[in-house]
Amino acid sequence: MERADLTETLEDAGLSPYQADAYVTVLELGAAPVTRVADASGVPDPRIYDVLRDLESAGYIETYEQESLYARANSLDALTDDLRTRANRFTEATEEIERRWNEPSVEQSTVSIVTRFETVIKNADEFIRDAETQVNVSVGAEHFERLRPALQAATERGVRVNLSIHTPDGDTESLPDPEDLEGVCSEARHRRLPSPFVVIVDRTRTCFAPHAGSTNEYGVLVDDRTHTYVFHWYFLTTQWDTWEPIYTSLDNDEPPIDYIDIRYCVRDVTPLLRDGATVRVRIEGTDTDTGTDRVVEGPLSEVIVTGDGDVAAESIASYGGRVALVVETDDGPVEVGGWGAMVEAVEAHRITVVDVE
Template identity: 40%
Template sequence: MERDEILGGLEDAGLTSYQADAYLTLLDMGVSPAVDVARNCSVPVPRIYDVLTELEQMGYVETLDRETLHARAREPAEFVRDLHDKSERLSSVAEEIEDRWEASPLGDNKMNVTKRVDTVVDHAEGLIREADSTVDLAVTDEQLVAYESALTEAFEADVVVRASVAPSGEVGIADHPVSDVVSEIRERPLPGPFCALVDRTEACLAPTTRMPDPYGVVINDDIIPFILRWYFQTCLWANWETVSRSREGPPVYVCLEEFIRDVYPLWWDDAIVSVTVSGRDPDSGRDREVSGVLTDIRYSATSARTGQRPTLTDLSGRATVVLWTPDGRCTVGGWGALDEDLEVKRVTVDGIEWLA
């Protein structure tokens, strides 16, 4: 270690610059006259006697009465032990400060990034408790169980919760009480990122724990959650089997594309499908609800229209359903709809009838 680094460490331990320089010089020289110590360090000769006396009172050196004043460094065991204690204490304080900084509440920015995955997972729990309409989760079974209290609050507030769960082999989700407060659970054998999408404007994402440098992102925005929603729908939801449903009564959809895929073959075969749509008026931004009969389904991949249900790829462009309501014709679009009369938040199937 360079001399300047040692001097800096001694000063950090509480010595003045003169005291540190004199002490280190004595360590190098052994028993020496005070004048020689001064000549080999930065301490002026008139000050060396006071500096050595100070060091002696602190327990670092001892002085010897000879023809001239001599000094030598004392056995450093106690001093070294004190340095180790201070080093460990400072290291612990540094780690605690870092942990507290990482765990501190996230700000009101559009996007917050943290190195602690737990911060993102904990933040998502609060968002679930405050949800108004929908929650989409990609979690492990252990994380889902840990959210039971928050999910119960969401269930009691009539929030639709869809959970894509990667099992750890420790929790049987289908038989666990948490399944009673989750609208639908699908099990996927592949592990993946933690993801929570709440009410279309809040998103929490944390990569898989296999990442060498874990991090998490919390987003309060309209655009990025829309992109993550397609990732959730296509990769984490549509391809996996349902293992649990908690809601009784008519089917409820929070994804227009999923509704179209399920109802398209029925509509093609001339079934009368009655629905209630809760959504947002794209012009005014106000929420409203309409009920009516499905009269048409339109989507960009028109060349693919047959009696078979369309794929998510077919519906990845523009997808619209047309209803006939007591007030006339109403067009309903998916998340981000601009040209339709209503941007869907929830579709409830009230009934299906077949023409005689």
């Protein structure tokens, strides 16, 4: 390193120009009279004593009497420790700037674009660990292993976990065995096409990243019900509904039967009501007027499906219009809607068919 570069670096480290110049001069001369240090450096004679005194106070040099006042470099520990501390602070600041640039806080924005997949999967893991009612996941086999502990913890808490695993070219060898999925999810399906990475948690949070063949690497973090609803429909119609299960822990033949999505419930109970059966339900949800938690219990008297939907259809995509249940309670009939219900009295979060007669 050239002398000018060294003095400039020392100035960046906090020394004044005179201090940096004097210190480098002392290093070059070794022990030398102060007057010689002044002559060999660019420090004016009237300032040299003050400059050296400041360097001595900082521990960089020491002065001593030998016929005249001499100066020599002190132990290098003080300087090197100081420089290393400053260098580490610059490194940490650089890393923090990169982190903040790559990971804008979800709390500060409903939708955040990030540049690294690692950011997406890290947030997905955190969201899943905070899940309370439901998690929908579409991942490749390798990313499933990364999220397995979080998914297992959510399942153990009673969260409904729907897991869609995609493999390249429909490969089945990389799929986990059904016994390896026990306790990790409620149900798993195999999508035989490459797919994006999607995690949807509690109807409010989404993590998304394009599939590996995408031109650009980026991710989307969502903390917003409206945007998440779009991803929810994408998951149901392309990642879930049309693919066969490879594992399920759900016994959907005999009550009690739990539903997270009202459309699946409507699809299953409509034929029962047409045949004259009495279907009793318990619905946990939110009052759409007050926003408070509300539980509705009683027999179903009607299902409401608007638009061109066919309630006999297997595909959930057929239920794109308004879908609602009418529950007969002691206080009269109550209309219950699904995610984002506005015209109904209750937005259902969990529907349980408790009995069918």
